[in-house]
Amino acid sequence: MQGSCHCGAVTIRVPSTPEYLNDCNCTLCWKLGTLWGYFPASQVEFSGAVRTYLRSDMPGAQLSAEFCGSCGATTNWRMVGEDAPDRMGVNMLLFDPADLTGIEVRYGDRRNYGTNPRHHYRDPTIFDGAGANA
Ligand SMILES: [Zn+2]
Secondary structure (H helix, E strand, C coil): CEEECCCCCCEEECCCCCCCEECCCCHHHHHHCCCEEEECHHHCEEECCEEEECCCCCCCCCEEEEEECCCCCEEEEEECCCCCCCCEEEEHHHCCHHHHCCCEEECECCCCCCCCCCCECCCCEECCCCCCCC
């Protein structure tokens, strides 16, 4: 399955539909505008150049966000560091919504991580092609 940024300079190919979609509410995901699907990083193929953002407001950030240097669309995050696991978040908003219809959307509560024992800020929904908040 293939997606692209808004201008088309960056394309991403993932090996399958994601197991689920994650509409995370942490400050980073919120401001980047994302709906994550997770894959082994070794199985995600890119064409085109991305730029990288490593947050500096938290010590020891474990992932960097990547985005198209032309249109600015967030494309993915990548684990950083020596022993980084083979895991990547891909922004599924860059894919055809029709390809995601029927997939469960989870609402990860990273904004209140540590204080919300459910780790979700609302119950799961099913992606209907119109948007994650259906
Ligand atoms: Zn672009």
